[in-house]
Amino acid sequence: xxxxxxxxxxxxxxxxxxxxxxxxxxxxxxxxxxxxxxxxxxxxxxxxxxxxxxxxxxxxxxxxxxxxxxxxxxxxxxxxxxxxxxxxxxxxxxxxxxxxxxxxxxxxxxxxxxxxxxxxxxxxxxxxxxxxxxxxxxxxxxxxxxxxxxxxxxxxxxxxxxxxxxxxxxxxxxx
Numbered sequence: 401x402x403x404x405x406x407x408x409x410x411x412x413x414x415x416x417x418x419x420x421x422x423x424x425x426x427x428x429x430x431x432x433x434x435x436x437x438x439x440x441x442x443x444x445x446x447x448x449x450x451x452x453x454x455x456x457x458x459x460x461x462x463x464x465x466x467x468x469x470x471x472x473x474x475x476x477x478x479x480x481x482x483x484x485x486x487x488x489x490x491x492x493x494x495x496x497x498x499x500x501x502x503x504x505x506x507x508x509x510x511x512x513x514x515x516x517x518x519x520x521x522x523x524x525x526x527x528x529x530x531x532x533x534x535x536x537x538x539x540x541x542x543x544x545x546x547x548x549x550x551x552x553x554x555x556x557x558x559x560x561x562x563x564x565x566x567x568x569x570x571x572x573x574x575x
């Protein structure tokens with residue numbers, strides 16, 4: 401018995417027809433596995449990224465020694481910031497989010513932000529204030545580069561940085 405795909409041209413034809421279907425099946429499966437970012441990148445920038453970055457900038461600018469507890473705080477926010485770089489490349493619920501993430505410039509600046517955060521994390525581990533300041537400078541460069549390229553006017557969506565954000569926990573304390 402001969403197989404219906406016994407000639408090379410028939411095999412090529414069959415593969416060329418089946419290949420797109422196989423790719424579509426894989427992509428459909430990946431889409432089922434993906435979790436969409438349910439908030440805007442702007443909301444993440446204000447409540448997570450800018451907030452975390454201020455700890456790096458503020459502690460590096462202090463005119464005194466950073467305590468051990470404060471170094472732990474820097475470490476905590478550096479980790480949040482490092483994880484935020486990849487997060488903002490996934491898109492979001494904002495009007496411009498999915499357009500921004502298709503730009504190679506956006507990806508590069510997100511990577512720069514993550515690298516700066518990792519330098520801050522290293523500085524925290526070494527308790528090196530000079531390294532923390534250099535990481536903060538790199539962070540400023542990535543933030544300003546991004547704002548210049550993608551968001552030259554502030555604010556958008558009516559969301560503003562709240563410097564006392566961490567201190568809102570008192571709203572949830574039980575008496």
